Amino acid sequence: MTDTTHTNSDGISDISIIGAGPAGLFGSFYAGLREMKTEIIDALDEPGGQLTALYPEKFIYDVPGYPKVISRDLVKYLVEQAMMWKPAMHLGVHVQKVIRKDAQTLELVTDKGVHATRSVLICAGVGAFSPKKLPNPEFVPYENKGLYYSVRDKAIFRGKNVLVVGGGDSAVDWALNLKDYARHVTLIHRRDGFRAVQSSVTEMMHSDVEVKTFYELKSVGGNGLVTSATIFDNRTKQETTIPVDGVILTLGFNVDLGPIKNWGLEMVGTRYIKVNRKQETSMPGVYAAGDISAEEGVEPLNLIATAFSQACVAVNFMYQYLNPGSKAFPGHSSEKKL
Ligand SMILES: Cc1cc2nc3c(=O)[nH]c(=O)nc-3n(C[C@H](O)[C@H](O)[C@H](O)COP(=O)(O)OP(=O)(O)OC[C@H]3O[C@@H](n4cnc5c(N)ncnc54)[C@H](O)[C@@H]3O)c2cc1C
Structure with a gap:
């Protein structure tokens, strides 16, 4: 699935998304819409996050626009939508660390090598989960x-x-x-x-x-x-x-945020990465969305609909972070010719 369009001429992505669940896939779509060079990394061998790993055959009833949709089908549509822009999809890759290399560059250290990027969106859900x-x-x-x-x-x-x-x-x-x-x-x-x-x-x-x-x-x-x-x-x-x-x-499942707790990000309790209304974490250039993120003092609603919304918010403010002075608002997709 790898495509050369995911990096700039210097070999650095604009945005690296950790997690190919609903938040990561929809975030990837939005990043493509804003013409950001995008890569998605997931530890699992298939995209879809919890939907693929935990309940692929179940009906979901609370996704906007679908009175009911089988989990596996929703993932198929999300992948199709995300792949419109040909992001690089690295599956079976575990991100172990995010570090700032210099003012413009962050590095993702994975079990398969190092990825250089200008910004990171953490959509790691409940972290790496394994069945009991x-x-x-x-x-x-x-x-x-x-x-x-x-x-x-x-x-x-x-x-x-x-x-x-x-x-x-x-x-x-x-x-x-x-x-x-x-x-x-x-x-x-x-x-x-x-x-x-x-x-x-x-x-x-x-x-x-x-x-x-x-x-x-x-x-x-x-x-x-x-x-x-x-x-x-x-x-x-x-x-x-x-x-x-x-x-x-x-x-049931054992849930382990694993290395994410040690990336130096401010947390809400031990389970959530702390974000503000722009989905920014405490590390400049690093954003979080979906089940992994929470605002201090606000009960998190860990749902697909909220994951979509948070990913959309995150990516558009990441665009503004990468392009100072630009608008976060992306315009209406219905007015674009895709
Ligand atoms: C049984 C069940 C039924 C559900 N039913 C519904 C429902 O009907 N409606 C609804 O709205 N919600 C439902 N949910 C909740 C919904 O699935 C989650 O809210 C949603 O999956 C969150 O999406 P996400 O992208 O934030 O995270 P996830 O779907 O958890 O995806 C996160 C991805 O990040 C990857 N990852 C984590 N850490 C790393 C790392 N270090 N390196 C690389 N990859 C990493 C994981 O492998 C995973 O694929 C249900 C959940 C369960 C368990």
Whole structure:
């Protein structure tokens, strides 16, 4: 996806965006609209941030202009919109440090090399996240061979016997999502109370999904691929082995801002980079938008709609930062010929 148009003649980008989630992708579009040489860097192998990694198959109902849209489709449209301007998209690259090199230049130190840029937009969301895993090492050989901590493509479960483990929104949503797709869906949860939207729990309870509360996963069996799972009733310890081809574990995520906390930026608490109304951080030339950013004293609304808005604000004030005396307001795109 790399394109040579992302840097100026001196090899330096105008704007480097860390994170290819909704904030980073929409920010990239706006940067292109303002003719800024743009690159996007993401640690994940695919763009989309949380939408791709955590809930690609779910419907989203609160994105302006879409009464409902599947998460994966929204990412596809955002990528298409961002790529209109051919930014450089560096995927599978982890930014470890942002440092000021001189008055005009910042450097992004990554695990794959150093990127020189005039400004940085941090759209790192919740930071690097990884699914919580079962501690038992016997599960490791079956990861992605029938045992999944995240699901990118529900097609792998067509006609299969699926076991969903968990009691939160993801578990219930996956059970509902797969009930008419898989051959049979069983959901086990270690308690009888669910941490999921009540209407979804009610729908699941009235569906064909076989719900077993007070059950936990003990082991999986198979010869390279999962063919069975042994579950147990945590009150009686009685074990049952059921035939399954797919096990989805939705045990939550470990969230780690990782190195970002040590970049010398002012924070709000330990989770958010502090920004002002222009989305400026405490480091000149470095801006932040989306789930990673917060104003002091204002409860953050971590939503896609707010991420879009903040990215738009950030990029336009970054344009003004790079072009002193210019207007932050970009004009109306409807009046441009694109
Ligand atoms: C299950 C679930 C359902 C949701 N449903 C909705 C909904 O219906 N409506 C809604 O509005 N919102 C919803 N959200 C919230 C929404 O997904 C977030 O608000 C949105 O993703 C924030 O976008 P972002 O671009 O700020 O960050 P993210 O989507 O988190 O993207 C950040 C990206 O930055 C990358 N990154 C982080 N650190 C580094 C680094 N050091 N180097 C390189 N890359 C890095 C990450 O890999 C990631 O791809 C939901 C969230 C979840 C978990």
